[in-house]
Amino acid sequence: MDEKDIKHIQLLNRLFQQILKEIDIGVHVVNHEGKTLIYNKKMAEMEEMNFSDVLDKDLLDVFTFHKNEDSTLLKALTKGDKTINAKQTYFNNKGQEITTINNTFPIIEDGVCIGAMEIARDVTKLEKLIRENMNKKGDTRYTFDSIIGSSEQIQELIEASKRATRTSSSVLIIGDTGTGKELFAQSIHNGSSRSSKPFISQNCAALPDSLIEGLIFGTKKGAFTGSIERPGLFEQAEGGTLLLDEINSLNPSLQAKLLRVLQERTVRRIGDTNDRKIDVRIIATINEDPIDAISQGRLRKDLYYRLSVVSLFIPPLRDRKSDIRELVHFFIEKYNHLFGMHVQGIAEDVQNIFEQYDWPGNIRELEHVIEGAMNLIVHEERINYLHLPIQFRNKPQIKSDEPKFIEHFIDLNSQFKPLEQYIEEAERHYLQKVLNHHDHNITQAAKSLGMSRQNLQYRMKKYQINRKIRLK
Template identity: 45%
Template structure:
């Protein structure tokens, strides 16, 4: 290799965030980058030209991924490994370990490690806290009151026909134990619906546990959901997974489309058999848990793009609920605005809060890509910049909202007022019925052809 290229290559390896450890065929270290040194509490000179096992007594030839690949010459991908570093601190890494060849001759092993100790610790603490919280609640005659209340269908704000129908679907789903798949854009209230289904069901007094599948790497997520058995990987302990902890209740798997295919297959077996096998375990444990999954991507498209397994999709979507985006139920924006104003009026101890007419018009015309959550955050932020009269004014709003707002020209003549009323009425009903032309025309009392003409005339799509 050209010397300049070699030096640049080494500089790259020394500057990346992942730990790099290379050993020769004897298992002795020939390259050890600063990230790996920091991760393992070592200095490069302590490790170079020494065997891995000599530096890390907690590892054995059977548990060391480097020694496994030295022996088998087969790559290991995304393997979780917990061990004690040189300073006696327990660390957890996700390792990819591959054999190295030069001119078809085996010359050593490369290991790339990502330190996930804090992530692993945090995930395990959350699991433990969820279990402690539920144990604390059930050990008392009455559930303790917590800051984060349990949501029910009564907490869902809105009167649009489409939302009301969606709530009715959810209430019917609460009467059964069927799996539920909830699809909705970010901020539409998927977890609120999931909680409402749980607390409206016969499982209401049992655990409701939520896990975001996008928050953890797949190799960690598996242990969190399915549990681990001591010895399943280096440093693993006996720990029940979320499926066991939610026994009798509901497990919400948020962003199910972020879960890897292997884990999806394992989840499918649990749904089919009602049994879970912890990571590294030999026995299957019966579980009685209802699965509610959510996704912010169109499920059919996720299946087509091989992001969501088709068999899992059919198993989850026994009940399929689609939440409408806020732009399709603009009639609910005044109600939501009032709801959030009252909420923050109490939290911030403000006697009264209002919004100006300009702000009201902006709220109704803006498309809200972040949906209800974005509206809530905009209102909360604006309250920090109230006018002297305790009004949310245009200057209280984020700059991006003000720049995107284009006020509609004022209607002054009778024909203009009538046309504006017609446009607003058609929009409201058209979106309420999920753009169903037949139902919208029926409610408006006009023919399908007339409605299609008006939709084109007013550029409503």
């Protein structure tokens, strides 16, 4: 072998190592003795292991399987079995459960099996979510572990909510629309001794008074035309929890009837003369300041005192902006799974915009913005400014340099352009601006834009951007 051949082999080896490092799937190769020869970065991330813990180690000395024959790698090695899209659950050396979808092949040379290789995709988080949802009884799926946020306000609220799980006292959850009131209500139910019993939720603003009364308290056959014998929500929630959402939407007479049920712990169906004992915990929510609701006649004072044995105030997103980054990551992961995408995060300028915005729709609005942006992504790795929904970009609350950028394309004294043309011109201008900033270094420009070199080059070709042109 001459020097040219050696250099060629060395080059191929470097390329091979780089490919193993960058690909977004796990690769694990063992020799004929079951010792690891190749173990790439993605596989180490999936299994939360260090390379030194795995390389040149026997597979069964590092990982634990329910049965040794459950290892797809060992099946390939000892039996020559080839498996495609096989789900495997096992444990790493820390005892953490890992679930992967594997393609596994024996490595055959001259008719002899000299090793086995596995290509794996991580579904650990997805499996955990599915398992949690399957194990939940009733209509609940949220626990305190589902609450995202590390800010002092949200952590204090979680601790107060956990203390409320120890009793059956009524709880009033106060917070703007979209802050996650039902999430806290379900978490309290699931953390309490009532978790095995029903959790019933009803939005009091969703139905007219004539229907909501029968739904909550139940009806007796013949009480009115067409009425049937039907238990109400209190009876359906026996032993568990009843969540009454937007309690301030009930009219005063229904609020008075509700107060009686809470005080007497009995319920009487419409048209009936008998009271039925109930054992139900009440959690109510309100989307405005209770004092304002009382003063303006939307909430009875005596009902407020009865419900607010435990009062929980959920802060709006504008008051806990330090949680935005964590929430964004959670929603991106959620829609990556739903859409089969691999978005890595958001660009720093988008993060700045998010932190300057007041979020009148709170967490629900943030989730919708992320979902909308991911619908606009083609090949990019990160959400950037141009992926934000157009109505969000035009919000006057956003304080950034972009309004000046927008004015560049809008002449209020002339006819407006078609939206598609405007967006293309805006994107072309923005790409050229970023290229200028990086002295036309495509790699650096692509990185700051959160997209691949190939994607940036494609857009440059699409918009006929000349690398020599510079915008002032």
